[in-house]
Structure formats: structure tokens, C-alpha cells
Amino acid sequence: MKVETLRWSDGVLEMIDQRILPATFMYFQYDSAAAVAEGIRSMVVRGAPAIGVAAAYGVALEAQRLLAVADESFQRGMNEGFNTLAQSRPTAVNLFWALARMKQVWKSVSSESNMQVAMRLLAAAHEIFAEDIRINRALGSHGAELLRDGARVLTHCNAGALATAGHGTALGVIRSAVEAGKKISVIADETRPFLQGARLTAWEMVQEKIPVTLITDNMAGFMMSRGEVDAVVVGTDRVAANGDVANKIGTYMVAVLAQRHHIPFYVACPLSTIDMAIASGKDIPIEERHADEVKGFRDFHWAAQGVQIRNPSFDITPAELVTALITEKGVIHQPDARKLRALFS
Ligand code: MRU
Secondary structure, X not given: OOOOOEEEEOOEEEEEOOOOOOOOOOXXXXXXXXXXHHHHHOOOOOOHHHHHHHHHHHHHHHHHHHHHOOHHHHHHHHHHHHHHHHXXXXXXXXXXXXXXXXXXXXXXXXXXOXXXXXXXXXXXXXXXXXXXXXXXXXXXXXXXXXXXXXXXXXXXXXXXHHHOOOOOOHHHHHHHHHHOOOOOEEEEEOOOOOOHHHHHHHHHHHHOOOOEXXXXXXXXXXXXXXXOOOEEEEOOOEEEOOOOEEEEOOHHHHHHHHHHOOOOEEEEOOHHHEEOOOOOHHHOOOOEOOOHHHHEEOOEEOOOOOOOOOOEOEEEEOHHHOXXXXXXXXXXXXXXXXXXXXXXO
16 A cells, blocks of 8 residues: 555645554545644644645645635735744754745745635645655665665654655665665664654554564664664754754664664755754754653553653754765765765755
8 A cells, every 4th residue: 555644635635644543544634724734733744754745735725725815815824824834843844944945936926816826836835745755766766775685774763655745765765675676674663752663664664564573762772782783774854064963852872872883874864854054953943742742652641640751852863973864866974064065065
């Protein structure tokens, strides 16, 4: 089954509800920027590129919704839609990248009729969607060359089809290696507290019959010390101009362990995830999510009542721990500020 994380259907956006996968597979429909923003905030859709694509459709939906109103209200409504989407989640830069691109399209056609504007914005959202799949396929084939036949690849969180418009970034590398005829097996970190590894990565791999073994996050060091991991491949939510990588909480721990055990640590990274405006990882905004996620899972809470809780959703892996960034333009070994500048010049 091909995973369609988001799809345009009869004038609305449909998104798989990733909060309830894999027990239940169902789509929700979205018809406004506010509704899409809520879908992003509540994690119906998650993963940096998928959030960006959803936001682009959110803008297009808002234009469509506002068609009936007067010209001045259209402008105001659109600006409000952009702002609401920008406030949905702070860390994944793809959200802001997609909104900036949509704003540029809007400004370039703002003298045209509202109907024309709405059509152009929908076309731009479709373009961002299609481009994301092309990018993932390109970086997937670059990354596949780094994996030897028979490699056992550890991944953290979900950087798969569910986190993108399709194919995935980290899982895109794995999919491309499998498509190239290599035997690859995956070790999926559970990824507490939201369980993207156990619920989403494991599900994607099982669907495609790519061998996958689930471990809890605290087992990664043991597996590495026993020589059971050949490479780590993860995705990212934002890479700073010096190559520091923000990704799901726990990624930093995996990177430190990988270095200790001389295991390559690769980051699959579309260029839209690199934020050249942020000098280093310490300036990347880190989302702090609700304490309930750490207390237990869904309605079942096992933590002692009254305990204080922290729930940072992302961490920063310093560039020096990154063996390579895998981008659609090729592989950047030992990323640093100079190499990233060159990538955009
Ligand atoms: O909180 P999430 O599930 O949105 O976090 C997702 C991640 O950290 C992914 O690894 C990252 O967005 C890359 S997805 C291609």
C-alpha cells in the first residue's frame, strides 16, 4: 500500500491522522488555514517536510475560503491565515520555508483577481508537494550509495513517507537502497514520548516488508556495543548554518553513542530544512510539549502524581558528530559553515 500522508481531494486537504496510527488508519478533511494549523499543532500531521506541505495547502485553502469576501477582507484574512499557520509549531523550518514561498507567490499575483490568486496558490501548493517527492527520491539515491549491502541501519523517530509528501528522507535513503537491490534491515528506536518509531517507522517498514526490529530508546547503546548497528540515518527539523542538527529528542544521544562506537551518523536533509539565517544550533527554537505526553501515553498515566516534568521535543546534535548530510544536491561530508555556504552559492 502506498502511503499518502496528505492528498488533495475534491477541493479539500485530507491528512492521515498520525496520532492514532497504526491501530486506526483514517483521513481527516481540512478546509481552512486555521483547521490545518490545528492539524499541525495537534500532530495529525508531523515531520518537517509534511508540515511544510500541509501549511502550503493551508494557505491555498484559506484563499479558496475567502473568495466570497470583499477585497480588503481577503487581504486581511490571508495575512491572518499565514500568521495562524506560522504559530502552529516552532522547530521545523520547513513550515516557515513553505509559508515564505507561498507569500512570495501571493505577492507576485496580488494585482490579479482573488479567484486568480486562489488558483495560483493552489498550483504552488501542488508544486511544493510534487517537489518534495522528487527531492526525497534524489537524496534517497545519494544516500543509498552510503549503505553497504546487508547494512543494519538504526533510525530515530519517523522520517518516512508519513513525515513527507512521500518516500521519506531517512527512510527514503533506506527505500532507495532496497530499490537498488541491497538487503537492508532497520532498527527502529521507539522514540519516547510520542512513539513515532514504534508506531510510524515500524508500521511503514512492515507495510513494505523491509525487515525492521523495534527497540526502546535506551537499548541503542547496547546494540552498538555488540556490533549490531552499521549506520545511523535520521531526518532533521532544522539545520543551522554551521551544520548543527535539530531533530527529535534523543537524536543527540544516538549521535554521541555512534561516535563512541565509530558508526557513521548520517542526516537526511532536504535543502529546505537548512536555515542559513540561524548561525548555530543553540539559536534554534526548541518546542516544549505538554507534560501529559511524558506522564504516560494517551489517557493512561503512570508517572507519580505531582512530579515535575520536562518535555523538550527536539535536541541539537553538534555538526562535529555528523558524518554527512545527505541532500538532494549530494552528500556533504563533515558539514560546516563553509560547506553549507557553498551549497547555496
Ligand atoms: O515531532 P515530529 O514527529 O514532527 O518530529 C519529527 C522529526 O523529528 C523528524 O525526524 C524530522 O521532522 C524529519 S522528517 C523527514
